[in-house]
Amino acid sequence: MLKELLNKKEGLINSSLKVLFTRVLGIVIFFGLSLFLTNNFTPESVGRYDFARSILLVVGGICLLGTNQSIIYYSGYFKANNSIASLRGVYIKMVTIIIIVAAFFLMLKTLIKDDFFNTFFDKPDASEIIFKVIVTLFIYSWAMLNVDMIRAMGKTLLSEFYRNILRYLPFFIVVLILASKDMKGLLIEAYLISFSVLWLVTLLYIIINIPKSKTNHGETPTTFKSILFKSYPMAISAISFFMLQSIDIILLGRFEVYDKVAYYSVAVKLATITTLSLISVNIVIAPKIAELHTMKDLNNLQLTLTKSSRIIFGLNLLSVVILILLSNFILTLFGDEYVEAKNALIILLIAQLISSLCGSVGVYMNMTGKQLILQRFLLVALFLNIVLNWLLIPKYSLVGAAYATSISIMFWNVAGAFYLYRKDSVKTFLN
Numbered sequence: 321m322l323k324e325l326l327n328k329k330e331g332l333i334n335s336s337l338k339v340l341f342t343r344v345l346g347i348v349i350f351f352g353l354s355l356f357l358t359n360n361f362t363p364e365s366v367g368r369y370d371f372a373r374s375i376l377l378v379v380g381g382i383c384l385l386g387t388n389q390s391i392i393y394y395s396g397y398f399k400a401n402n403s404i405a406s407l408r409g410v411y412i413k414m415v416t417i418i419i420i421v422a423a424f425f426l427m428l429k430t431l432i433k434d435d436f437f438n439t440f441f442d443k444p445d446a447s448e449i450i451f452k453v454i455v456t457l458f459i460y461s462w463a464m465l466n467v468d469m470i471r472a473m474g475k476t477l478l479s480e481f482y483r484n485i486l487r488y489l490p491f492f493i494v495v496l497i498l499a500s501k502d503m504k505g506l507l508i509e510a511y512l513i514s515f516s517v518l519w520l521v522t523l524l525y526i527i528i529n530i531p532k533s534k535t536n537h538g539e540t541p542t543t544f545k546s547i548l549f550k551s552y553p554m555a556i557s558a559i560s561f562f563m564l565q566s567i568d569i570i571l572l573g574r575f576e577v578y579d580k581v582a583y584y585s586v587a588v589k590l591a592t593i594t595t596l597s598l599i600s601v602n603i604v605i606a607p608k609i610a611e612l613h614t615m616k617d618l619n620n621l622q623l624t625l626t627k628s629s630r631i632i633f634g635l636n637l638l639s640v641v642i643l644i645l646l647s648n649f650i651l652t653l654f655g656d657e658y659v660e661a662k663n664a665l666i667i668l669l670i671a672q673l674i675s676s677l678c679g680s681v682g683v684y685m686n687m688t689g690k691q692l693i694l695q696r697f698l699l700v701a702l703f704l705n706i707v708l709n710w711l712l713i714p715k716y717s718l719v720g721a722a723y724a725t726s727i728s729i730m731f732w733n734v735a736g737a738f739y740l741y742r743k744d745s746v747k748t749f750l751n
Contacts, residue, residue, distance in 0.1 A: 346484020365576025386555030396610025671726030
């Protein structure tokens with residue numbers, strides 16, 4: 321029994337480290353891209369790009385309707401019930417849902433006058449940027465579903481390669497071309513169109529390798545209604561989470577010039593480095609949590625959570641300390657003016673460290689039927705985030721946005737970990 325537990329621990333660590341390595345490689349490409357942008361494009365252009373990126377993150381999260389989260393749940397569920405071939409029918413229905421929602425957004429955008437968006441954001445080109453995002457919405461959302469579908473098919477490392485490397489590499493290549501050809505005005509278009517490469521490559525892989533069954537034996541029919549019923553709580557949670565990550569940048573664009581958006585966005589990107597450990601571990605354990613919970617193997621479930629929380633905090637602490645100590649040097653790499661974001665960066669890093677103490681709160685809730693509970697925590701956190709950003713940004717600018725986001729992130733993680741301990745006697749937090 322001890323040998324089996326040690327093997328499981330070693331397997332979790334090895335899998336997490338492999339995913340982490342892939343994520344780190346993606347981060348290197350992503351920050352190489354960011355460094356090139358900030359040193360070769362004006363802060364205003366970079367700010368427009370970050371504004372479009374944040375809009376896409378939020379609207380794309382809505383368009384996905386939680387399908388990219390629930391496909392992982394279905395993977396664990398079907399695996400536990402020996403009917404993995406059923407994943408194919410679920411995927412096809414999810415793609416249909418995404419196309420319908422994307423078409424609805426496009427219709428809605430054409431009905432709303434440009435002045436509405438331009439006036440709200442106090443930017444003459446806000447409506448144009450949002451329109452470009454909406455036009456490419458279905459490609460982005462479908463590509464993101466494909467990435468998680470490949471993960472659901474058991475190809476976690478390949479999924480991470482697509483998510484972290486192929487997601488950024490085509491854009492980086494196009495950016496190099498734009499800079500050399502003096503076509504820097506097409507930055508947003510290049511970013512949005514680059515997702516077509518990810519969509520096409522992942523779609524081809526899924527078509528070739530998707531689980532199939534020669535007979536109906538072992539397959540479990542799943543309806544649109546059941547998929548939506550399972551996905552929509554995850555959708556609200558995912559949308560809330562995406563907005564928690566982006567509302568500060570979006571509202572900063574509302575109250576400040578694009579240059580400030582660019583400075584703060586660099587701080588946010590640097591702070592996300594600390595989430596690598598959490599994301600890497602969660603990717604590995606999410607299907608396992610769903611499987612163990614379905615099988616009611618509570619001992620191994622708690623063991624998995626305990627080991628994962630220790631890995632998450634250890635790696636997070638290391639990255640936070642390094643980033644704080646080297647904050648001046650790192651920010652200067654993006655340009656001397658980007659040092660203005662130093663205080664905001666430190667606030668965000670401390671918040672991420674405190675949140676990492678809570679472990680895999682969101683993944684546990686999503687994989688164990690507590691999507692509605694997670695939804696409520698995130699909605700409260702989102703409301704808190706919007707109110708605090710609206711109040712603090714006009715007065716404190718970048719630091720105000722950092723405080724608003726930090727308080728919101730810490731709230732839902734701490735509250736969620738406490739709830740799970742009281743409700744399920746499960747310790748997701750460091751212990």
